[in-house]
Amino acid sequence: MSLIETRTTSAMLYLDGVHVSFDGFHAINNLSLTLEPGEMRAIIGPNGAGKTTMMDIITGKTKPDKGEVVFDGSVDLTKLDETEIATLGIGRKFQKPTVFESQTIEDNLLLALNVDHRVRGTLFWRRSEPESKRIDRVLEIIKLGDARDRLAGNLSHGQKQWLEIGMLLAQDPKLLLVDEPVAGMTDVETQQTAELLKEINSHDKTVVVVEHDMTFVRELGVKVTCLHEGTVLAEGTIDDVSANERVVEVYLGR
Amino acid sequence: MHIKQKRDAGTPISRRRWLAAAAGLVLGLSAFGSAKAADDTIKVGILHSLSGTMAISETTLKDVMLMLIDEQNKKGGVLGKKLEAVVVDPASNWPLFAEKARELITKDKVSVVFGCWTSVSRKSVLPVFKELDSILFYPVQYEGEESERNVFYTGAAPNQQAIPAVDYLMKEEKVKRWVLEGTDYVYPRTTNKILEAYLKSKGVAPEDIMVNYTPFGFSDWQTEVSKIKTFGSAGKKTAVVSTINGDANVPFYKELGNQGIKATDIPVVAFSVGEEELAGIDTKPLVGHLAAWNYFESINTPENKAFIKEWHAFTKNPKRTTNDPMEAHYIGFNMWVKAVEKAKSFDPDKVIEALPGIKQANLTGGVSEMLPNHHITKPVFIGEIQADGQFNVVSPDDVKKAKLVPGDAWSDYLPGSKDLEADWVKLKCGNYNTVTKKCGGQGS
Amino acid sequence: MTPHILTRSLNRGALIFLLVVAAAGILLPLSNLLLPESSALHVPTYLISLFGKYVCYAILALSIDLIWGYCGILSLGHGAFFALGGYAMGMYLMRQIGSRGVYGNPILPDFMVFLNYKALPWYWYGFDHFWFAALMVLLVPGLLAFCFGWLAFRSRVTGVYLSIITQAMTYALLLAFFRNDFGFGGNNGLTDFKDILGFNVQAEGTRAALFMLSCLALAIGFLICRSVVTSKLGKVLIAIRDAESRTRFLGYRVESYKLFVFTLSACMAGVAGALYVPQVGIINPGEFAPGNSIEAVIWVAVGGRGTLIGAALGAIVVNYAKTVFTSGPLAPYWLFMLGAMFVLVTLLLPKGIVGTVNAWLEPWKAKRLSRNAESAAREDGVIKPNMAE
């Protein structure tokens, strides 16, 4: 990472002309996307539209064959690996909830805390008062305060989703990538999750939500991007997008 | 302080810690209860690998020791006491050899140990025998360069095997060019060093000697054999002196046979290939290749016939072969019995004192003697491989007239050891330097 | 330095383990040295060096458990680090022989004399000083582990691939050390030691002292491991073990963590090897055999993966069994037992002895102190060791 870089765009996340293919299969095809700071964006699209691959590209797991991926107006993400990108302030929640199952909920949050993540710092790390408070606060937000000493592996599916969102909170990133946060949740939980994400967004965080659940997307009430075959099919409000003929076609099949 | 710490302090003592403590206690106690030797029996330790890579060679030696002890007991034991064999398995693991040796001597209180095959296993137990002052009989041909007060070497030293074999090739086969092919460990290294010096002293030019080493268990001999073939076609009679160890021999001979190297073109003389090793090879393509030993199963003497018969009866297998290290144990065991009878005691110090000078008929018609350097006199035979897996003695012409060669602990052909001499009777020293007149090396 | 990482590591179990080690380290040598041989409580010298060997194995097992149990790195080449530490110590001991070797050469060890070495190879320089050898005991295995780990972890070689290349590493070293031209005594290795720091290695007092030192090293090694696994770093290690890529997305440089713990573990294995050599009196390439390293892994599995105490206990139990069963009429069956142990432990006792006992105690503990139960267990990390990668 070079320290002095001129800002080339005002966007928090800027994707332009991104291509990725696996063994001849074009997973992402000329994808362009711009997110302003503080924006929340919902991304929809049928299976295989390239949503998760897009997340992989942003977080450094997959390198694009060509195209630009710029974070915070100045950082070229294609040159960085997962750890560097995470350290920059991009947090990710996975499609399948991935928490550290053999550790307690509290420890899961502890691990996510945005503190020195280098080896030495971690070895000699002690929890400070403000950090304890933060964990308590996050626990309160994700409603797992009573279960802080329970093992994450023993949580229900929905609780795991929340824990993972909680880890995102503890990580305190500038940009949150949230992949299918409400899969397997009850209606009440879904609604609560939507509230939670909105709450997070209101604290000046940029959020990308990938979701199938249209009610949930509607609940969020933000700009929607529809992906198909690795490229942007439509963009706009949920009503605009659902009215788009091609979107309907893609979702209902030809 | 950290909050969690207090909680940790409150954790009840977990059972597993008690378990650990209890296990430690049991461990200690059971080890204390070691068996004491009963008064009317004398224990004899057998330290040969019964599992692992060396089991292939050493298991037989354990069996032959059991047979010899059994036989001695039938004759009434030694000094009126029955012998009892204590068998341990060092599992081809060298540090385990040391541990087992210590166990035999201190826990089982054996009077003597017969064991080891590889040099490294002997090196590993040496300090133990020195420290605890016991006796080891070592039955395998080895590189020499050693003479210890507590060890009796009943296998061949290099001058009892390697040099006579080379002499034979020079005299009978008119060999002018030499390939010294060996496995990369200390026995071939030393033997080849000695042979190189010896050959040069006989006027062989350095470019007529090729030395080559391969790893243990080497199996792809194509390149090596073709190298030998190339080296052998320089217009001079060529022979291979093989110190290839155990497992690598089978693929080596198979490759030789297949590439059509016949004994009449390039003979191979081996020092580590005996009847046991040949049992795993189809020997028809190898007829005429040679081996040098101090004993062959095919040698036709009444003693040997009786020994083989007894061996077949003991193992209940009329096909079991006999070999050189077995004879070495036969000689060593009988020498020990005689020494005990001479010393009228099982005390290691007295037996060590009594052993030099003890004579024992070997199985090939001669009488071997324990020398002051703790090596023995042995006849040297050169045998050619036969189609039936046995050896046909080609030198000396008459087996009964074989000369006994005294084993030399320190080779005269190595710069480091040519001034050294071992004599535990007069000099009480295993490495007396004849130049500086001091015990303890100080040579080179 | 920050003492909290030490104090934090000491829970009741750890303290008791340390007490047992300390008691063994003090009482056994004392009984050996002070009590008359006729006394029922006298510990014979051969048991002292035997136990000393077990303790060294226990340190090796701890080092393997640290990376396997807590970080999911299954090294099938840890014997290599153990052996390298052993060789460093062996080289020092060889140099101490001085002119007392059979050839009486004041500089060259015996094997070099009879292989016609003219001068000491450069890599033997310095080993006549104990401090240098002691440094090398840590440095050589540490450096090898660092280089190897740097390459492997950076390119994200994980799971069985890593296991297989660690095996290739120890196999390559085995072949190299077998070579006599390598200058480490070939197949015979280094042996016939006389003194260590001026004391006769054969003497009872020296043996007792070496045993004490081994126990001390075990205690220190245990404390270091304990400190590591109870720190936040320990939680990161477990996180890496259970979900490596998730840990990366949290901003942890996984390869640095792995490298740290792998190098630390290699240094510990080196120390174990260095203490082992003067007690068994020989070091040779056989220690590099891949089979040895795999056997060491089974000690950890038997005792309980992810429980430090279990690893140490496993090493002692398995080796004690080996001592017992390689003598007497059962001798030919030892390999059957060892083989069966591998199969049965992985099938029926995947948590090992300590892990299983812990699991039995779990409900009972939960009743008594529901809140504390999990944190205690968690600190031993025995819950659900995720076996995949």
Place this chain on the structure above:
Amino acid sequence: MPLIRLSRLLFAAAVLALAGFASLPAHAGPFEDAVAQFAEGSFADSEEAVGKLIASGNPRAAQIITALQDQRLYADSDTKLVFIKGADGKITSAATGEAVADLPDNASKVKLNNKLRRTVEAAMAGLTLLSPDLDKRIQAAQQVFKSHEEAMLPTVEAALKAEKNAAAKQAFAEARAAILLFKADAPDPDKLDAIAVMKARGDQEALALLTAMPAQQSAAVNSAIAGAKASIDRSLAMWSMVQNGWYGLSLGSVLLLAAIGLAITFGVMGVINMAHGEMVMLGAYTTFVVQETIRTRYPALFDYSLLIAVPLAFLVAGAIGVLIERTVIRFLYGRPLETLLATWGISLLLQQAVRTIFGANNREVGNPSWMSGAFDIGQITITYNRLWILCFTLAVFAILLAMLRYTALGLEMRAVTQNRRMAASMGIATSRVDALTFGLGSGIAGIAGVALSQIDNVSPNLGQSYIIDSFMVVVFGGVGNLWGTLVGAFSLGIANKFLEPFAGAVLGKIAILVLIILFIQKRPRGLFALKGRAVEA
């Protein structure tokens, strides 16, 4: 001394051969004496007897010498009677050819040593140069080429003149050239011709003869020698590259054979089977048992022993593989590191079991006649056993590939490895497929054992020596890809064999291991890795 004696003897043989010995009358005295001398027992006596026998010109000489060569000549040291035991076991008196009922009790074989064997061979060559049997003539010519005895020159020249067959003619011409090279008084043009013949032959032996030629030669001859030697050296250097390539292929085929079963169990199923080497060992022991049975019961079938052993080895190793899968491995799916430990334990059990049943020693597995010996292509020697193993390996590979592609089991196997849940829901009995796949991998390892028994030890440790190499091949080639295994095995084999001549066997092997370790860093999933998201799941 012996050299002079030998040449005299050969001269006699040559004269004899020229004259056609059937026409000579049998002398009573010297011949009987010569025969009786075999009973003296020493090699020197036997050698002398051979000489006298030839000199006697007795028609029985050839028969007696052949019997000596084949170790069918017996002598009684007390009565000095010598007997021939026919190939059919019938005993005849050597001197008279009369049938004898039985060998006397203390009659023993007349011993041979290498020196005597050479004398006998040379004598036989003298006797068979004009043999009606083409092979014998060529053999005799080659023998003369090797010994290049001056005394043989007239016979060789006569034979050359009479010879019709091209191959034999060439052999005689070379034999003649070899003699001329060493004939001190041969005129220069003859020598130059001879050198040209050597140059054309161009092999090690020709080079050896040129090198060994006496030093004092004319300038023209000397420069011709130098030229011929240089030319042979060049061609040999080129051939040695070809030879390394062949050795590499051969080593590669052994590696491939050992690894191919592993490519199934590890590559396709993802099971780390450390007992794989022991499956190879079981195959080798199966071969041993088959050969033992054949040897004791149906010796005529010996040449078919391997053909019989192949299916049996497949069944034995495969059955044990299925057993292992059913009793151990199936409980450990998804836990590769624990599978590794458990199968290591199984390998110890199998090794020790074999050691208990068959003993720790090597067992003898013979080469059938079609797998013995070698033939030459240009200046390289190709041994039949290596060639057959290469062919066999490729055949096994092809069959396996076809099986995976075209059979129902192959289809199910691929389905299960790619998506177990989906396969199960489509009605495939996944656990049956697992067992069969593992059995297949093990069975192929067993087949490998049959082939490896031809070139390696058959001992309980057999498998151990192949396990690490096999893993290296599979990992290097890329897991889950049979072609990768093929390419991996051959490239490792060839690399090894090109390194070996100058790095030595040990350093070469270490270098290969280090290269593999480094290679894995570069491509953690091998040469031919599958890409995409599915792989990482």
